[in-house]
Amino acid sequence: MAVAPANRTVPAPSTRERILFVAADLFARQGFHATTTRQIADAVGIRQPSLFHHFSSKMAIAEAMLEWDLGRALPHVRAVAALPAPASARLFRYLLDDVRHLSEAPYNLAGLYTEEVISRPEFLAWDRQRNQLHDIVEAIVREGVATGEFIEVNTALVREAIGGILVRALTVHSGGRGGGQALADQVARLVVRGLLRDPSEIDEVQAVALALGV
Amino acid sequence: MAVAPANRTVPAPSTRERILFVAADLFARQGFHATTTRQIADAVGIRQPSLFHHFSSKMAIAEAMLEWDLGRALPHVRAVAALPAPASARLFRYLLDDVRHLSEAPYNLAGLYTEEVISRPEFLAWDRQRNQLHDIVEAIVREGVATGEFIEVNTALVREAIGGILVRALTVHSGGRGGGQALADQVARLVVRGLLRDPSEIDEVQAVALALGV
DNA sequence: GTCTATACAGCGATAGAC
DNA sequence: GTCTATCGCTGTATAGAC
Numbered sequence: 341m342a343v344a345p346a347n348r349t350v351p352a353p354s355t356r357e358r359i360l361f362v363a364a365d366l367f368a369r370q371g372f373h374a375t376t377t378r379q380i381a382d383a384v385g386i387r388q389p390s391l392f393h394h395f396s397s398k399m400a401i402a403e404a405m406l407e408w409d410l411g412r413a414l415p416h417v418r419a420v421a422a423l424p425a426p427a428s429a430r431l432f433r434y435l436l437d438d439v440r441h442l443s444e445a446p447y448n449l450a451g452l453y454t455e456e457v458i459s460r461p462e463f464l465a466w467d468r469q470r471n472q473l474h475d476i477v478e479a480i481v482r483e484g485v486a487t488g489e490f491i492e493v494n495t496a497l498v499r500e501a502i503g504g505i506l507v508r509a510l511t512v513h514s515g516g517r518g519g520g521q522a523l524a525d526q527v528a529r530l531v532v533r534g535l536l537r538d539p540s541e542i543d544e545v546q547a548v549a550l551a552l553g554v
Numbered sequence: 555m556a557v558a559p560a561n562r563t564v565p566a567p568s569t570r571e572r573i574l575f576v577a578a579d580l581f582a583r584q585g586f587h588a589t590t591t592r593q594i595a596d597a598v599g600i601r602q603p604s605l606f607h608h609f610s611s612k613m614a615i616a617e618a619m620l621e622w623d624l625g626r627a628l629p630h631v632r633a634v635a636a637l638p639a640p641a642s643a644r645l646f647r648y649l650l651d652d653v654r655h656l657s658e659a660p661y662n663l664a665g666l667y668t669e670e671v672i673s674r675p676e677f678l679a680w681d682r683q684r685n686q687l688h689d690i691v692e693a694i695v696r697e698g699v700a701t702g703e704f705i706e707v708n709t710a711l712v713r714e715a716i717g718g719i720l721v722r723a724l725t726v727h728s729g730g731r732g733g734g735q736a737l738a739d740q741v742a743r744l745v746v747r748g749l750l751r752d753p754s755e756i757d758e759v760q761a762v763a764l765a766l767g768v
Numbered sequence: 769g770t771c772t773a774t775a776c777a778g779c780g781a782t783a784g785a786c
Numbered sequence: 787g788t789c790t791a792t793c794g795c796t797g798t799a800t801a802g803a804c
Contacts, residue, residue, distance in 0.1 A: 355787080371670025373587040377780060390788050392781065454668060455725060456585020491747075494740050497723060501744065504722030508714040511669055526708050530715065533705075534748025569769080591798065604770050606799065 356394045358384050360447055363401050367451030368511060372402060399462055405447050406466045413438060414473050419554050421476045427484030428532055428541075432549035434477060435502070435528035442510050443520035450510040453503075474499050481535070490535040502531060570608045572598050574661055577615050581665030582725055586616060613676055619661050620680045627652060628687050633768050635690045641698030642746055642755075646763035648691060649716075649742035656724050657734035664724040667717070688713050695749070704749040716745060 353361070362383040366375040377398055381388040395401045420434050442449060452458065458467045478499040484490035505527060513523050528549075533542040567575070576597040580589040591612055595602040609615045634648050656663060666672065672681045692713040698704035719741060727737050742763075747756045 369669060369673060371585060371587055371668070373585065374670055374674075376778080378778090386787090387789060389781075389783095389790085393787060396781095398780065451670070454585065454670070455583060455665070456588045456668075456670065459583060460588070493744060496726075497737070497740055497744070500722040500726055501719040501741075504718030504720075505715045506718075508718030508721075509711065512710075512714055523711070526711055527715075530707065530711070530748060534744060539753055590796085592796095600769090601771060603772085603799075603801095607769060610799095612798070 355384065355386070357446070359391060359394055359401065360404060364405055364447035364449065364451065367402070367457075368448040369451070371454070372451060372457045402452055402457065402463075403466070405449055406452060406463075408447070409442070409445070409449050410466060410469045410473070413441065414469055416441075416554070417473055417476050420552070421480055423552055423554065425548060425552055426489055426545070427480050427487060428489045428536060428545045429548040429552060431477070431480050431484065431535070432528050432532045432545050433552050433554070434480070435531055436524045436549065437554075439506065439509065439524035439527045440520050442506070443513055443523050448510065450507050453507055474503060477502060484535065488537060491537050493535065498535070505531065569598065569600070571660070573605060573608055573615065574618060578619055578661035578663060578665065581616070582662040583665070585668070586665060586671045616666055616671070616677075617680070619663055620666060620677075622661070623656070623659070623663050624680060624683045624687070627655065628683055630655075630768070631687055631690050634766070635694055637766055637768065639762060639766055640703055640759070641694050641701060642703045642750060642759045643762040643766060645691070645694050645698065645749070646742050646746045646759050647766050647768070648694070649745055650738045650763065651768075653720065653723065653738035653741045654734050656720070657727055657737050662724065664721050667721050688717060691716060698749065702751060705751050707749065712749070719745065 359380060363375070363380045366379055366383065377391055378388045380401070381391050384391075391401075395404070416437060417434055420430055420437070423430055423433075453470065457463060458470060478495050481490065481493070481495045481498050485492060485495065509523060509527055513519065529542060529546065532545060533539045536542060536545070573594060577589070577594045580593055580597065584593075591605055592602045594615070595605050598605075605615075609618070630651060631648055634644055634651070637644055637647075667684065671677060672684060692709050695704065695707070695709045695712050699706060699709065723737060723741055727733065743756060743760065746759060747753045750756060750759070
Protein backbone atom coordinates (compact mmCIF):
# COMPACT_ATOMS: atom_id res chain seq x y z
CA MET A 341 0.00 0.00 0.00
CA ALA A 342 2.61 2.53 1.05
CA VAL A 343 4.93 2.35 -1.95
CA ALA A 344 2.69 0.57 -4.44
CA PRO A 345 3.63 0.92 -8.09
CA ALA A 346 1.60 3.34 -10.17
CA ASN A 347 0.35 0.85 -12.75
CA ARG A 348 -2.67 -1.23 -11.77
CA THR A 349 -1.32 -4.67 -12.69
CA VAL A 350 0.28 -6.61 -9.88
CA PRO A 351 4.02 -7.08 -10.31
CA ALA A 352 5.02 -10.44 -11.78
CA PRO A 353 5.67 -12.84 -8.90
CA SER A 354 9.29 -13.66 -8.21
CA THR A 355 10.60 -17.13 -8.94
CA ARG A 356 10.73 -17.76 -5.22
CA GLU A 357 7.03 -17.01 -4.87
CA ARG A 358 6.13 -19.09 -7.88
CA ILE A 359 8.00 -22.01 -6.33
CA LEU A 360 5.98 -21.62 -3.13
CA PHE A 361 2.74 -21.41 -5.07
CA VAL A 362 3.18 -24.51 -7.24
CA ALA A 363 4.81 -26.50 -4.45
CA ALA A 364 1.89 -25.82 -2.12
CA ASP A 365 -0.53 -26.99 -4.78
CA LEU A 366 1.42 -30.20 -5.35
CA PHE A 367 1.81 -30.83 -1.60
CA ALA A 368 -1.95 -30.43 -1.16
CA ARG A 369 -2.83 -32.80 -3.98
CA GLN A 370 -0.11 -35.44 -3.62
CA GLY A 371 1.32 -34.96 -0.17
CA PHE A 372 4.75 -33.66 0.77
CA HIS A 373 6.66 -36.91 0.43
CA ALA A 374 5.06 -37.94 -2.84
CA THR A 375 5.95 -34.61 -4.42
CA THR A 376 9.41 -34.51 -5.99
CA THR A 377 11.62 -31.51 -6.50
CA ARG A 378 11.57 -32.29 -10.22
CA GLN A 379 7.80 -31.95 -10.32
CA ILE A 380 8.04 -28.60 -8.59
CA ALA A 381 10.73 -27.41 -10.97
CA ASP A 382 8.77 -28.60 -14.01
CA ALA A 383 5.67 -26.73 -12.88
CA VAL A 384 7.72 -23.57 -12.35
CA GLY A 385 9.48 -23.97 -15.67
CA ILE A 386 13.05 -24.32 -14.44
CA ARG A 387 15.46 -27.24 -13.99
CA GLN A 388 15.48 -29.21 -10.77
CA PRO A 389 18.84 -27.98 -9.39
CA SER A 390 17.80 -24.35 -9.93
CA LEU A 391 15.35 -24.73 -7.05
CA PHE A 392 18.26 -24.87 -4.65
CA HIS A 393 19.33 -21.38 -5.51
CA HIS A 394 16.08 -20.17 -3.87
CA PHE A 395 15.66 -22.73 -1.10
CA SER A 396 18.40 -24.71 0.61
CA SER A 397 16.29 -27.86 0.72
CA LYS A 398 12.85 -29.27 -0.03
CA MET A 399 11.97 -28.92 3.63
CA ALA A 400 12.87 -25.23 3.53
CA ILE A 401 10.07 -24.74 0.99
CA ALA A 402 7.57 -26.25 3.41
CA GLU A 403 9.00 -24.25 6.28
CA ALA A 404 8.52 -20.98 4.44
CA MET A 405 4.82 -21.79 4.10
CA LEU A 406 4.44 -22.85 7.71
CA GLU A 407 6.13 -19.70 8.87
CA TRP A 408 3.87 -17.58 6.68
CA ASP A 409 0.80 -19.24 8.19
CA LEU A 410 1.65 -19.89 11.83
CA GLY A 411 3.64 -16.70 12.23
CA ARG A 412 0.41 -14.87 11.67
CA ALA A 413 -2.24 -17.29 12.96
CA LEU A 414 -0.76 -18.01 16.37
CA PRO A 415 -0.42 -14.38 17.56
CA HIS A 416 -3.86 -13.71 16.13
CA VAL A 417 -5.60 -16.53 17.97
CA ARG A 418 -3.86 -15.48 21.18
CA ALA A 419 -5.27 -11.99 20.76
CA VAL A 420 -8.77 -13.25 19.98
CA ALA A 421 -8.76 -15.68 22.93
CA ALA A 422 -7.79 -12.90 25.34
CA LEU A 423 -10.63 -10.58 24.39
CA PRO A 424 -13.28 -9.82 27.04
CA ALA A 425 -16.12 -11.51 25.15
CA PRO A 426 -18.21 -14.69 25.41
CA ALA A 427 -16.49 -17.91 24.37
CA SER A 428 -18.98 -18.38 21.56
CA ALA A 429 -18.08 -15.05 19.98
CA ARG A 430 -14.36 -15.65 20.35
CA LEU A 431 -14.61 -19.12 18.80
CA PHE A 432 -16.70 -17.71 15.98
CA ARG A 433 -14.19 -14.97 15.33
CA TYR A 434 -11.24 -17.35 15.38
CA LEU A 435 -12.89 -19.67 12.86
CA LEU A 436 -13.92 -16.79 10.64
CA ASP A 437 -10.46 -15.27 10.55
CA ASP A 438 -8.56 -18.54 10.24
CA VAL A 439 -10.61 -19.95 7.39
CA ARG A 440 -10.51 -16.66 5.54
CA HIS A 441 -6.79 -16.32 6.09
CA LEU A 442 -6.18 -19.85 4.80
CA SER A 443 -8.61 -19.83 1.91
CA GLU A 444 -7.45 -16.49 0.60
CA ALA A 445 -3.78 -17.34 1.06
CA PRO A 446 -1.50 -17.42 -1.97
CA TYR A 447 -0.57 -20.97 -0.98
CA ASN A 448 -2.77 -23.97 -0.32
CA LEU A 449 -1.53 -25.10 3.06
CA ALA A 450 -3.79 -28.12 3.43
CA GLY A 451 -0.99 -30.45 2.41
CA LEU A 452 1.24 -29.56 5.33
CA TYR A 453 -1.15 -29.98 8.24
CA THR A 454 -1.27 -33.74 7.98
CA GLU A 455 0.26 -36.33 10.23
CA GLU A 456 2.73 -37.43 7.56
CA VAL A 457 4.33 -34.00 7.52
CA ILE A 458 3.81 -32.29 10.83
CA SER A 459 4.60 -35.35 12.94
CA ARG A 460 8.11 -35.75 11.49
CA PRO A 461 10.98 -34.86 13.83
CA GLU A 462 12.25 -32.18 11.44
CA PHE A 463 8.96 -30.33 11.79
CA LEU A 464 8.81 -30.56 15.58
CA ALA A 465 9.00 -26.81 16.10
CA TRP A 466 6.04 -26.24 13.80
CA ASP A 467 4.08 -29.09 15.35
CA ARG A 468 4.50 -27.43 18.72
CA GLN A 469 3.19 -24.12 17.40
CA ARG A 470 0.20 -25.83 15.83
CA ASN A 471 -0.48 -27.62 19.10
CA GLN A 472 -0.34 -24.33 20.97
CA LEU A 473 -2.94 -22.96 18.58
CA HIS A 474 -5.17 -25.99 19.13
CA ASP A 475 -4.67 -25.73 22.89
CA ILE A 476 -5.97 -22.17 22.79
CA VAL A 477 -8.98 -23.17 20.70
CA GLU A 478 -9.77 -26.07 23.00
CA ALA A 479 -9.52 -23.75 25.99
CA ILE A 480 -12.11 -21.43 24.45
CA VAL A 481 -14.44 -24.38 23.94
CA ARG A 482 -13.88 -25.50 27.54
CA GLU A 483 -14.71 -22.04 28.82
CA GLY A 484 -17.91 -22.03 26.78
CA VAL A 485 -18.91 -25.37 28.29
CA ALA A 486 -18.12 -24.10 31.80
CA THR A 487 -20.25 -20.97 31.41
CA GLY A 488 -23.13 -22.93 29.91
CA GLU A 489 -22.99 -21.23 26.52
CA PHE A 490 -22.05 -24.55 24.97
CA ILE A 491 -23.46 -28.02 25.52
CA GLU A 492 -21.45 -30.61 27.42
CA VAL A 493 -19.00 -32.01 24.90
CA ASN A 494 -15.75 -33.88 24.74
CA THR A 495 -13.50 -30.88 24.12
CA ALA A 496 -10.65 -33.05 22.83
CA LEU A 497 -13.00 -34.44 20.19
CA VAL A 498 -14.19 -30.96 19.24
CA ARG A 499 -10.58 -29.82 18.93
CA GLU A 500 -9.83 -32.62 16.48
CA ALA A 501 -13.10 -32.13 14.67
CA ILE A 502 -12.35 -28.46 14.07
CA GLY A 503 -8.90 -29.36 12.77
CA GLY A 504 -10.38 -31.98 10.47
CA ILE A 505 -13.01 -29.64 9.10
CA LEU A 506 -10.47 -26.91 8.37
CA VAL A 507 -8.11 -29.23 6.51
CA ARG A 508 -10.87 -30.78 4.40
CA ALA A 509 -12.53 -27.46 3.64
CA LEU A 510 -9.19 -26.05 2.52
CA THR A 511 -8.19 -29.08 0.48
CA VAL A 512 -11.26 -28.66 -1.67
CA HIS A 513 -11.60 -24.90 -1.58
CA SER A 514 -8.01 -23.87 -2.11
CA GLY A 515 -5.88 -21.06 -3.31
CA GLY A 516 -7.78 -17.82 -2.89
CA ARG A 517 -9.91 -17.94 -6.02
CA GLY A 518 -12.74 -16.09 -4.31
CA GLY A 519 -15.45 -17.40 -2.02
CA GLY A 520 -13.13 -17.40 0.97
CA GLN A 521 -15.34 -15.08 2.95
CA ALA A 522 -18.47 -17.13 2.23
CA LEU A 523 -16.70 -20.37 3.17
CA ALA A 524 -15.44 -18.80 6.39
CA ASP A 525 -18.95 -17.66 7.33
CA GLN A 526 -20.41 -21.09 6.67
CA VAL A 527 -17.75 -22.96 8.62
CA ALA A 528 -17.98 -20.63 11.63
CA ARG A 529 -21.78 -20.76 11.74
CA LEU A 530 -21.93 -24.52 11.38
CA VAL A 531 -19.39 -25.25 14.10
CA VAL A 532 -20.50 -22.67 16.67
CA ARG A 533 -24.20 -23.35 16.15
CA GLY A 534 -23.54 -27.05 16.75
CA LEU A 535 -21.96 -26.23 20.10
CA LEU A 536 -24.45 -23.64 21.35
CA ARG A 537 -26.89 -24.74 24.00
CA ASP A 538 -29.41 -22.37 22.40
CA PRO A 539 -28.68 -22.36 18.64
CA SER A 540 -31.20 -19.60 18.02
CA GLU A 541 -28.53 -17.25 19.38
CA ILE A 542 -26.22 -17.89 16.43
CA ASP A 543 -27.06 -14.61 14.66
CA GLU A 544 -26.35 -12.64 17.80
CA VAL A 545 -23.10 -14.51 18.37
CA GLN A 546 -22.06 -13.72 14.82
CA ALA A 547 -22.85 -10.03 15.29
CA VAL A 548 -20.82 -9.88 18.51
CA ALA A 549 -17.93 -11.73 16.87
CA LEU A 550 -17.83 -9.31 13.96
CA ALA A 551 -17.85 -6.32 16.32
CA LEU A 552 -14.79 -7.55 18.22
CA GLY A 553 -11.82 -5.27 17.68
CA VAL A 554 -8.70 -7.35 17.12
CA MET B 555 -19.17 -67.89 17.25
CA ALA B 556 -20.26 -70.96 15.34
CA VAL B 557 -17.05 -72.96 15.35
CA ALA B 558 -15.04 -71.09 17.99
CA PRO B 559 -12.10 -72.95 19.50
CA ALA B 560 -12.60 -74.34 22.95
CA ASN B 561 -9.78 -72.46 24.65
CA ARG B 562 -10.50 -68.85 25.56
CA THR B 563 -7.35 -67.23 24.13
CA VAL B 564 -7.67 -65.87 20.61
CA PRO B 565 -5.51 -67.69 18.09
CA ALA B 566 -2.17 -66.03 17.36
CA PRO B 567 -2.61 -63.70 14.38
CA SER B 568 -1.04 -64.83 11.15
CA THR B 569 1.99 -62.97 9.81
CA ARG B 570 -0.24 -61.52 7.11
CA GLU B 571 -2.56 -60.02 9.72
CA ARG B 572 0.33 -58.71 11.77
CA ILE B 573 1.66 -56.97 8.67
CA LEU B 574 -1.71 -55.30 8.11
CA PHE B 575 -1.92 -54.25 11.74
CA VAL B 576 1.50 -52.64 12.06
CA ALA B 577 1.37 -51.15 8.55
CA ALA B 578 -1.95 -49.46 9.28
CA ASP B 579 -0.52 -48.00 12.46
CA LEU B 580 2.52 -46.63 10.62
CA PHE B 581 0.40 -45.30 7.76
CA ALA B 582 -1.83 -43.47 10.24
CA ARG B 583 1.08 -41.94 12.15
CA GLN B 584 3.48 -41.18 9.29
CA GLY B 585 1.41 -41.34 6.14
CA PHE B 586 1.55 -43.97 3.41
CA HIS B 587 4.44 -42.51 1.43
CA ALA B 588 6.60 -41.71 4.42
CA THR B 589 6.32 -45.29 5.65
CA THR B 590 8.91 -47.67 4.25
CA THR B 591 8.64 -51.40 3.77
CA ARG B 592 11.68 -51.73 6.03
CA GLN B 593 9.83 -50.02 8.88
CA ILE B 594 6.88 -52.34 8.44
CA ALA B 595 9.13 -55.41 8.38
CA ASP B 596 11.05 -54.23 11.46
CA ALA B 597 7.82 -53.74 13.39
CA VAL B 598 6.63 -57.20 12.42
CA GLY B 599 9.98 -58.75 13.26
CA ILE B 600 10.90 -60.08 9.83
CA ARG B 601 13.27 -58.92 7.08
CA GLN B 602 12.12 -56.48 4.46
CA PRO B 603 11.99 -58.89 1.48
CA SER B 604 9.92 -61.36 3.48
CA LEU B 605 6.98 -58.97 3.24
CA PHE B 606 6.68 -59.79 -0.44
CA HIS B 607 5.83 -63.37 0.29
CA HIS B 608 2.54 -62.13 1.82
CA PHE B 609 1.82 -59.09 -0.38
CA SER B 610 2.94 -58.53 -3.94
CA SER B 611 3.65 -54.82 -3.32
CA LYS B 612 3.39 -52.08 -0.74
CA MET B 613 0.21 -50.88 -2.42
CA ALA B 614 -1.32 -54.33 -2.07
CA ILE B 615 -1.05 -53.90 1.70
CA ALA B 616 -3.06 -50.69 1.50
CA GLU B 617 -5.55 -52.28 -0.87
CA ALA B 618 -6.26 -55.12 1.52
CA MET B 619 -7.22 -52.55 4.17
CA LEU B 620 -9.37 -50.52 1.81
CA GLU B 621 -11.18 -53.62 0.68
CA TRP B 622 -11.81 -54.67 4.25
CA ASP B 623 -13.31 -51.25 5.04
CA LEU B 624 -15.17 -50.22 1.91
CA GLY B 625 -16.35 -53.73 1.09
CA ARG B 626 -18.36 -53.52 4.27
CA ALA B 627 -19.09 -49.80 4.68
CA LEU B 628 -20.49 -49.12 1.22
CA PRO B 629 -23.20 -51.82 1.22
CA HIS B 630 -24.03 -50.83 4.78
CA VAL B 631 -24.52 -47.14 4.07
CA ARG B 632 -26.65 -48.04 1.05
CA ALA B 633 -28.89 -50.10 3.29
CA VAL B 634 -29.14 -47.38 5.92
CA ALA B 635 -29.88 -44.68 3.34
CA ALA B 636 -32.74 -46.72 1.88
CA LEU B 637 -34.57 -47.22 5.17
CA PRO B 638 -38.00 -45.61 5.58
CA ALA B 639 -36.94 -43.22 8.32
CA PRO B 640 -36.25 -39.49 8.76
CA ALA B 641 -32.98 -38.22 7.31
CA SER B 642 -31.77 -37.23 10.77
CA ALA B 643 -32.13 -40.79 12.06
CA ARG B 644 -30.47 -42.28 8.99
CA LEU B 645 -27.53 -39.88 9.22
CA PHE B 646 -27.21 -40.60 12.93
CA ARG B 647 -27.20 -44.32 12.32
CA TYR B 648 -24.65 -44.07 9.52
CA LEU B 649 -22.28 -42.04 11.68
CA LEU B 650 -22.74 -44.34 14.63
CA ASP B 651 -22.05 -47.50 12.65
CA ASP B 652 -19.19 -46.06 10.60
CA VAL B 653 -17.25 -44.62 13.52
CA ARG B 654 -17.75 -47.76 15.54
CA HIS B 655 -16.73 -49.96 12.63
CA LEU B 656 -13.59 -47.89 12.07
CA SER B 657 -12.60 -47.35 15.66
CA GLU B 658 -13.03 -50.98 16.61
CA ALA B 659 -11.33 -52.23 13.48
CA PRO B 660 -8.16 -54.27 13.79
CA TYR B 661 -6.50 -51.69 11.53
CA ASN B 662 -6.30 -47.93 11.84
CA LEU B 663 -7.48 -46.78 8.45
CA ALA B 664 -7.11 -43.06 9.02
CA GLY B 665 -3.84 -42.98 7.09
CA LEU B 666 -5.41 -44.07 3.82
CA TYR B 667 -8.34 -41.69 3.51
CA THR B 668 -6.25 -38.65 2.73
CA GLU B 669 -5.83 -36.84 -0.57
CA GLU B 670 -2.20 -37.84 -0.86
CA VAL B 671 -3.15 -41.52 -0.96
CA ILE B 672 -6.66 -41.90 -2.29
CA SER B 673 -6.20 -39.39 -5.11
CA ARG B 674 -3.35 -41.32 -6.73
CA PRO B 675 -4.19 -42.99 -10.04
CA GLU B 676 -3.43 -46.44 -8.65
CA PHE B 677 -6.16 -45.99 -6.05
CA LEU B 678 -8.78 -44.72 -8.49
CA ALA B 679 -11.12 -47.65 -7.97
CA TRP B 680 -11.12 -47.08 -4.23
CA ASP B 681 -11.52 -43.35 -4.60
CA ARG B 682 -14.65 -43.98 -6.64
CA GLN B 683 -16.10 -46.21 -3.95
CA ARG B 684 -15.33 -43.65 -1.28
CA ASN B 685 -16.98 -40.97 -3.39
CA GLN B 686 -20.07 -43.12 -3.80
CA LEU B 687 -20.24 -43.41 -0.03
CA HIS B 688 -19.92 -39.65 0.38
CA ASP B 689 -22.52 -39.09 -2.34
CA ILE B 690 -24.98 -41.18 -0.36
CA VAL B 691 -24.23 -39.30 2.86
CA GLU B 692 -24.59 -35.95 1.14
CA ALA B 693 -27.91 -37.07 -0.33
CA ILE B 694 -29.20 -37.88 3.15
CA VAL B 695 -28.17 -34.41 4.33
CA ARG B 696 -29.87 -32.85 1.30
CA GLU B 697 -33.09 -34.74 2.04
CA GLY B 698 -33.00 -33.52 5.63
CA VAL B 699 -32.64 -29.94 4.43
CA ALA B 700 -35.51 -30.41 1.97
CA THR B 701 -37.89 -31.77 4.60
CA GLY B 702 -36.95 -29.04 7.06
CA GLU B 703 -35.44 -31.39 9.63
CA PHE B 704 -32.07 -29.75 9.04
CA ILE B 705 -31.12 -26.10 8.71
CA GLU B 706 -30.16 -24.67 5.34
CA VAL B 707 -26.55 -25.64 4.83
CA ASN B 708 -24.01 -26.03 2.09
CA THR B 709 -24.29 -29.81 1.73
CA ALA B 710 -20.95 -30.06 -0.07
CA LEU B 711 -19.29 -28.40 2.91
CA VAL B 712 -21.07 -30.72 5.34
CA ARG B 713 -19.94 -33.70 3.28
CA GLU B 714 -16.32 -32.61 3.54
CA ALA B 715 -16.69 -31.66 7.20
CA ILE B 716 -17.99 -35.13 8.06
CA GLY B 717 -15.10 -36.71 6.18
CA GLY B 718 -12.64 -34.48 8.00
CA ILE B 719 -14.09 -35.21 11.41
CA LEU B 720 -14.02 -38.96 10.86
CA VAL B 721 -10.40 -38.99 9.72
CA ARG B 722 -9.19 -36.83 12.61
CA ALA B 723 -11.22 -38.67 15.22
CA LEU B 724 -9.82 -41.96 13.97
CA THR B 725 -6.24 -40.75 13.71
CA VAL B 726 -6.25 -39.95 17.40
CA HIS B 727 -8.54 -42.65 18.64
CA SER B 728 -7.23 -45.65 16.79
CA GLY B 729 -7.04 -49.36 16.81
CA GLY B 730 -9.97 -50.72 18.78
CA ARG B 731 -8.57 -50.31 22.28
CA GLY B 732 -12.02 -49.69 23.69
CA GLY B 733 -14.09 -46.54 23.76
CA GLY B 734 -15.19 -47.00 20.18
CA GLN B 735 -18.84 -47.02 21.10
CA ALA B 736 -18.51 -43.87 23.20
CA LEU B 737 -16.62 -42.07 20.44
CA ALA B 738 -19.25 -43.10 17.91
CA ASP B 739 -22.06 -41.78 20.12
CA GLN B 740 -20.27 -38.46 20.62
CA VAL B 741 -19.49 -37.93 16.95
CA ALA B 742 -23.01 -38.80 15.82
CA ARG B 743 -24.65 -36.56 18.42
CA LEU B 744 -22.35 -33.63 17.71
CA VAL B 745 -22.80 -33.71 13.94
CA VAL B 746 -26.54 -34.40 13.81
CA ARG B 747 -27.37 -31.94 16.57
CA GLY B 748 -25.46 -29.26 14.70
CA LEU B 749 -27.63 -29.83 11.64
CA LEU B 750 -31.01 -30.14 13.35
CA ARG B 751 -33.33 -27.18 13.08
CA ASP B 752 -34.60 -28.08 16.54
CA PRO B 753 -31.60 -29.53 18.44
CA SER B 754 -33.76 -30.48 21.41
CA GLU B 755 -34.91 -33.42 19.31
CA ILE B 756 -31.48 -35.03 19.37
CA ASP B 757 -32.40 -37.62 22.02
CA GLU B 758 -35.43 -38.70 20.06
CA VAL B 759 -33.40 -38.87 16.84
CA GLN B 760 -30.88 -41.04 18.61
CA ALA B 761 -33.61 -43.36 19.89
CA VAL B 762 -35.12 -43.72 16.43
CA ALA B 763 -31.69 -44.32 14.89
CA LEU B 764 -30.93 -47.09 17.38
CA ALA B 765 -34.27 -48.75 16.69
CA LEU B 766 -33.65 -48.97 12.95
CA GLY B 767 -33.26 -52.56 11.82
CA VAL B 768 -30.39 -52.81 9.34
C1' DG C 769 8.16 -68.95 4.97
C1' DT C 770 12.23 -66.61 5.91
C1' DC C 771 16.71 -65.54 4.79
C1' DT C 772 21.07 -62.97 2.23
C1' DA C 773 22.39 -60.58 -1.59
C1' DT C 774 21.41 -57.46 -4.90
C1' DA C 775 19.20 -55.20 -8.86
C1' DC C 776 17.51 -50.89 -10.35
C1' DA C 777 14.90 -46.75 -10.34
C1' DG C 778 14.21 -42.38 -8.41
C1' DC C 779 15.23 -39.22 -4.90
C1' DG C 780 17.45 -34.79 -2.86
C1' DA C 781 21.37 -32.30 -3.26
C1' DT C 782 26.21 -30.57 -4.98
C1' DA C 783 29.88 -28.88 -8.35
C1' DG C 784 31.11 -25.86 -11.47
C1' DA C 785 30.46 -23.66 -16.25
C1' DC C 786 28.02 -19.87 -18.35
C1' DG D 787 20.16 -17.09 -11.69
C1' DT D 788 20.04 -20.93 -14.55
C1' DC D 789 22.19 -24.55 -16.69
C1' DT D 790 24.47 -29.68 -17.42
C1' DA D 791 26.39 -33.38 -15.23
C1' DT D 792 26.57 -36.30 -11.60
C1' DC D 793 26.98 -38.03 -6.85
C1' DG D 794 25.36 -40.76 -2.93
C1' DC D 795 21.58 -42.55 -0.81
C1' DT D 796 17.22 -44.75 -0.03
C1' DG D 797 13.25 -47.01 -1.70
C1' DT D 798 10.71 -51.04 -3.70
C1' DA D 799 11.13 -55.29 -5.49
C1' DT D 800 13.48 -59.77 -7.29
C1' DA D 801 16.56 -64.09 -7.28
C1' DG D 802 17.64 -67.95 -5.31
C1' DA D 803 19.53 -70.63 -1.14
C1' DC D 804 17.89 -72.83 3.00
